[in-house]
Amino acid sequence: MYATVRRVRNTLKVWFPSSSHSHTPRYSQTLVSCTLSLSSQTLESHLSNGYYRSFYSSFSSSADRSFDFLEQFSPFSNSPGSSKTAINSNERRRIVVGLVKIVKQQKAYLLKGFSREFCPFFLVKIMKLFHNREIAFAFFKFSFGDDSEGTVRLCCVAVQLLAAEGLRHSAQDLLSWVVARIGFCRSGEVVEFMWREHHKYESDFSVLDSLMRAFLTAEMVSLAVEMVDKMREVGKRPSSSAVTILFKLLLRIGDYGSVWKLFRDMVRKGPRPSTYTFNTMILGFVRKGYLQIGENLFYVMRKFRLEPDVYSYNILINAYCIRGRTSDGLAWLHLMIGRGCNPSTVTFNTIINAMCKEGNVVEARKLFSGIQEMGLFPNTIMYNTLMDGYVKARDIGQANMLYEEMRNNGVAPDGITFNILVAGHYKYGREVDGDRLLRDLSMSGLLPDCSLADISVAGLCLAGRLDEAMEILEDMLEKGIPISVIAFNSVIAAYSNAGLEDRAFEVYKVMLTFGLSPSSSTCSSLLMALSVKGRLREARELMNVMIEKGFPVNKVAFTVLLDGYFRSGDIVAGSKSVGGDGKKRVVF
Template sequence: MPANVRNVHSIAQIHYHRLKSSQGLTSHTFDFLNQFLPFAGPNSVSSDSVNSNERRQIAVGLTKIVKSEKNYVLKGFSREFRPCFLVNIMKLLGTRETAFAFFKVAFRDDSDRIVESCCVAAQILAAEDLQFLAQDMVSFVIGIIGASRSRNLVEFMWKYHSFYESDFSVLNTLMRSFLNAEMGSEALEIVSKMREVGVSPTSSASRILLKLLLRVGDYGSVWKFFKDIVRKGPFPTTHTFNMMILGFCRKGLLGIGESLLHVMRKFRCEPDVFTYNIVINANCMRGETSNALEWIHFMIWSGCEPNVVTFNVVINALSKEGEMVKARRFFDGILDLGIFPNTITYNIMIDGYVKAGDLVEAGKLYEDMRYKGISPDGMTFNILIGVLIDGYFRMGDHKGARSLWKEMHRGGIFPDAVAFAVFINGLARVGLMDAYDMLLEAARERFVPSYLSYDSLIRWFYNYGKLNRKLMFGREMRQKGFSSGYLCDQYHHSSFHNRRMNLDIL
């Protein structure tokens, strides 16, 4: 434990015994953070809202407060949950994350008095240009007390907000807090309140609200709010339309998304490459590749240049449909438009050729990728390893397999579990101990093989007659929570196992 955390623990222990003697505590569990907090009342809520990393950050922050000789703030807050003490502590903790973590620990009582104190604290923070921290607090409280009690919270914050902040400031805090808590209806009510007092939500808040309404499928509210911002602001931007088009396309309402793209210009918004890519991808996802190609032609005709993502989407769709000739034509033709394939483009093409059984072309593309200086990633190798490395081993080209593996390792890329099992199986086929050493090396590098790797080795140990080694692997698999179907099958079919081995050992 770090020295600064131990210091907090020692101070907390002293404070704990003092409080225990004065308050008559009977709990046998000790949490050092509790000594800096007011005692929870009858409306106590769960304090398990922070993770271990957040608790460590709080401990370090409290240490700094104690060292700065400002622990009187901590003492005051431990006696009574007061907004001024809470705000001072949160500011002294330094970062927004640590301050919010401390608040989550401190909010252990959802009585009306404590909720109102939290509201006052949030308003003080907003007045001191700490709006995001204020929104974090109010969002958390709303999530605890629920929608029905949140109405009282809104009334309280609005009633006293003039002492701390402007109309827009408090309503923006409330709107974003409801959005963070994913309460779309309540956020719309705050928008109505904004209109009443002559202020408008921000563009970003409007987009978040539209996105939330689309996700929950409240299309009536989507169109109502969209008409509202068109008339009263903030006027929709290309970003707003992109978000709406994406939302409708994800819901399967491609026709609405395409219609929105066509009407964007009426609202002085020009579709950009992201707009077109959303629609093109949606068509490809539906298997309507021909429509996607028409959209690309319309995109170019409209003066919007496609990017590599545009072609990656179409090439991927064609590859999945088995149209590798058309996919290759696109792949070779994008250079004419001044667009260079990236790692994802090559991955798509290599995967398409592998699935089509054309390993020669897959290998050529991989070599072309390396020649052009495009770095392969984990996806590239995981596509290739399962096929090329297995092919190398089957052809007896052990050097080729190891060369590909070493290249991946030099790039700091680890395979997925299936690809690793293929490599282990290939090694075991030509050298059992090489495979065993590779498994140990993977464990040292904190790569966790799947049961497939263990199962493969156990098969080869059995085939080579290494029964003791097989037993060892059986135990290791049990310890790691794996089980080997092959091992159990061989137990039932081997007379040696029937005489000498106990299945419980395995």
């Protein structure tokens, strides 16, 4: 029922369900005999097609058996942990490419040493050899085993070694990750260990700053505040940027007492609040609905001899616009121009978007036409915004003209442009125009391949032409062109809605095979279809898989499954699945 992958002699073959009855596989890929002399280009192309398994199997069966270590990086032998810590297929690919380079540099002994035990010294050496912070970090995440006290300590040592080598960012990555992984309760261990050992490697400020940033990324706000206190204790000043992040978090959780205390301490003991600090605070208060406080802070800035910048104005203008006070937003726009602060495309688009939402397309168009006087040119987003405004106002003619204008001005349309227009044509216009547009765009070569896949697939689904959509999807897969989760979502949702849950399930499987994480909307639509057909066991299994892999599962998905249980009369199973996993809960 699902896509099957089989290895036949030296070829990897893939059968898709629609063709399983035939003897001809849909895809086949000849396995390269992968030796170390393999050119990295061949390797890259092979890996980018997603045929990791063939790479690994040939790699380990090649003459040199000592590279079994790489096996461990196969996506098939390793189930991803929680979504926060898992690495994606692209990172995996880059790790492997990096490792092969290391082997070529005759540094394989490092890998061998490291594969036997988790050794901070080897880890740091290998991380350095990647010459890339991102990939080095991905490598660390992947090689990290258990979170026993011993391992955590070894990680702390690695953090200190990295810091001593001047790789502050990598050190920070590791520390933040370890703290997030072991959680709030055990973080004390790390603080204590790092503080006790730090003199050999780094300064008081540096170690406390790293810890503070680690707690900030892990959103352990109280511990971050403790680090600030500790810094004051030993006579150091927290860094301005770290304090800004702390403000952001404190405001988000609504701990205004701590916000003002922190602010007072800054004024008294430094560091002096900057424009960044103020903008963050204004945004924080405004998001919580305290518009007046935000505005007051805006005025206070000048007492600190700081001039509000385009960010400050944009934050306030947006605050007014999303509350339906577009005219106030406009007034602020005039104020900023009067004070010599140049509005940006963001400023204008915020207001144009607000006007479109109100249905005031005429005013939006006026503003849109006027921005050129300010030396600004509309970008893709701005065209899309206005175009969507026209479509929502059911004025397909204007939307089309805007599209022409966009192309004449050399602004590249993207997948969203296409979605807006096709959706518009099918809802309010003529179907033939939608078809024409689809052809037009797919022929033009105007768009990069990846977004082309997106729009074609999504567009065809919208038009209800599922088989054609699936054809394009398969074509893209075959050519190794990356496809976004959105395109998969469209197909899965379309099949599910059409009651073809088997086909939806197939596509879901294919999606997993290619290393994409389904989003909550993917699983909701699929779960919905399965539940409606009464296939509750499969639905429940699907959900378990999602939870286990750390993919987001939303409330809708739970509700749908519960509904299925209750309709089938299985109240017991239904009540068990409410909060049964201890994490998710559905509230009616």
